[in-house]
Amino acid sequence: MRRNASHWCPVSSHPPIPTRVVLLTGPSGSGKSSLAARSGLPVLSLDDFYKEGDDPTLPLVTGSTDIDWDSPRAWDADAAVTAIAELCRKGRTRVPVYDIATSARTGTESLDIERTPLFVAEGVFAADIVERCRELGVLADALCLRGRPSTTFRRRLLRDLKEGRKSVPFLLRRGWRLMRAERTIVTRQAALGAHPCGKEEALGRLAAAAAGRCVKARTSTP
Template identity: 45%
Template sequence: MDVVPKQHSPLILLGGASGSGKSYLAHRFGHPHVELDNFYREISEHTPETPLPQTGYGEIDWDHPGTWNCSLAVDAIIELLESGATQVPNYSISTSSYDSMRGIELNGGPLLAEGIFVSEILAPLQRLGVPVEAYYIDVSPASTAARRFVRDVRERRKPLLFLLKRGYALFRADRDIRARHLAAGFSPVRKKALKAMLAAATA
């Protein structure tokens, strides 16, 4: 059965490499904004019996969709659209764990959802009949890498050596990240054009 939103709140998914500006645009134009990165799995789930994906250098690969709880994210968005409210975890990147929960309510839209695994959520939502628009923020890999590194160091997200290794790996993977989003059904849009589009939607 198709999901019928409680209010007129179009759902817009914003995709892009880490550091491309997804959070900035969603914070500015989303009413409300769902941070899908809050649905990361906790480090406590990484056990010998149920290991999380790992990088080639022996760290948990937090850029692998296996470290993210897609079904929980889908359930939260569906509940938000159907009932007008939901609870989402507050995920601490520095500790890789939840530290609390917080409520989100619809307030007229547009409803924006973004995160590095947002491409994983489009197909499940479409299968449930959710009306959704999906855009990929097209920016240069070099500028994205610079913004990402400055942000991650400023916010002390992970140890510096880890950030350097991850940053280099993501820079090399930028083309593949873009291709994955486009294959999932996202439309590539330059940031300036997307910003104008979102501004018009909230005017």
């Protein structure tokens, strides 16, 4: 099967539309945060749900003593889904404040989206909760940003160095590993239900979701 086109489908405007979420994922450095900000929608940063550095359940990179921060096991999916569900139900929730440089939560803060009918939850593990959000009936769309691995590598490294996220050797090891695995990462996220696309298509789908329309992919055999 091959995806080769898409069309818009209207959603009835008669019943009130509950608050829903667009899950935005993609490889680290793919531009998720900047695109979410461009959307003009409220944003929940899923990276704030990372586990803390002393958590004994944190996975290690195979053959290394480095913590594998790119494994879904380094992230608290249950807490993230709870926060999304509360935002959809109540319009507000408490979220952790996470400092990546120290791998620690430094506190909590309130996120209030009031009566906004749509918000974005963005992070590298967003695809891992697509099915759970769909089962809760709160999923508007799920998108996976993709681009050139070399561009993503450069953008990620410059960001991480500027923010002092980890040591330089760690960032170089991680960056090289992620560049080699980027296409596999996108394939996995797509298999979990996130639609792979570039930034302009992603913005178009966000606008459609905000307007109460949905996008369905057509498929055809080669």
